[in-house]
Amino acid sequence: MNLSALAGNERVKDQLSRQLRERGLSHAYIISGPAGSGRHALSRQLAAAMLCTGTGERPCGRCVPCQKAAKGIHPDLSVINGPETGKPITVDQVRALRADAYVRPNEGERKVYLLEGADRMNPSAQNAMLKLLEEGPPYAAFLLLAENAGGLLQTVRSRCEELTLLSGDRTESLEPERLELVKRLADALEHAGEPELLETAMGLDGKREELSVFLSTLECELGERIVRGGERRRLLRAVELVKQLRESARLNVSAGQLSGWLCAGMFTAL
Ligand SMILES: [Zn+2]
Structure with missing residues (x-):
């Protein structure tokens, strides 16, 4: 997998590349890490990899889906933020997302949803999300961004692959x-x-x-x-x-x- 846009974080890159080789990408990820750790960069790359139609390493960065994803205009990639700046995603938004997820993809094989600040969603919103993770259509993929995965319910966490980023430092782990x-x-x-x-x-x-x-x-x-x-x-x-x-x-x-x-x-x- 081509994750060159992501600085450092070799452990996460290895984890994803291995997963892609062995069983393909999962349909749900929690991408957690402090501000500046690259979770936005990683989620964009991962979304692009899911939508990419290029041959060889994905995301190729050249095909039409990759370019649309990079410009933020791919119709099958939705970024969900809270209703106002600083407010977490609400249960109503998750329900709307659920309805949308059952409409088949517009252009490609998959639909990708990127949820900002997923760790700050309240328990009802998280439980609505859990249903979707459990029963959602097979083409739908969810990327849950979190500063701290500890803010997510254990039931949600157990349905997702966790990618934990450290701050942008080169030092990857502690002695x-x-x-x-x-x-x-x-x-x-x-x-x-x-x-x-x-x-x-x-x-x-x-x-x-x-x-x-x-x-x-x-x-x-x-x-x-x-x-x-x-x-x-x-x-x-x-x-x-x-x-x-x-x-x-x-x-x-x-x-x-x-x-x-x-x-x-x-x-x-x-
Ligand atoms: Zn591509």
């Missing part, structure tokens, strides 16, 4: 001891008192580029814990803080300052 720190910090954020959290968070040293991957990984871990039914209130607060931290990580803030802020943020809010 084992850093992953261990992600787990310890998530534990502390979920359960520990202030001194223990501060002590654990002080381990957040390291290069700034790595810090951003670290924080993305931590956010995913926290999301997973919410889904598994952990301490919801603390975990949600922690996710919110880690998002803010990621913003600050782009500025020149030391890890020590970040950890102090993390602790203050956790305990003033609780």
Whole structure:
């Protein structure tokens, strides 16, 4: 599969290429990752690959469907946003999508729906989506974009292939001891008192580029814990803080300052 437009993220590229070779593309994907991780680029490429009629590697970028997809004018590719800027997709929109999905494709073999901010849809909208994932027509494909896949119902997640993007950094994954720190910090954020959290968070040293991957990984871990039914209130607060931290990580803030802020943020809010 031709995913040259997507920077970094070799693991996801390998996953998709292998899947395409072995059993073809799935009809439903969750594409998650923080802002700037390339989830829009990837979803466009994947949609184009599904609609492409070229020979050889897809998307070819040259055939009429590829060009229409790139210009955003392919009649069988729909991008669904919330009714207003910043608002999540509603249950009514999912129902309208469902009705549309049962109308056969206009030009090609498939119809592709790209849902923005799927993790922010409320449970009724997600359940309507679930029905469609389970019973939708075989030609329909769904790409669910999410900042954090943890915001999606487990039932929805189980019907989709998950593609998890990290931030645009070249560093693709953390060293084992850093992953261990992600787990310890998530534990502390979920359960520990202030001194223990501060002590654990002080381990957040390291290069700034790595810090951003670290924080993305931590956010995913926290999301997973919410889904598994952990301490919801603390975990949600922690996710919110880690998002803010990621913003600050782009500025020149030391890890020590970040950890102090993390602790203050956790305990003033609780
Ligand atoms: Zn093409």
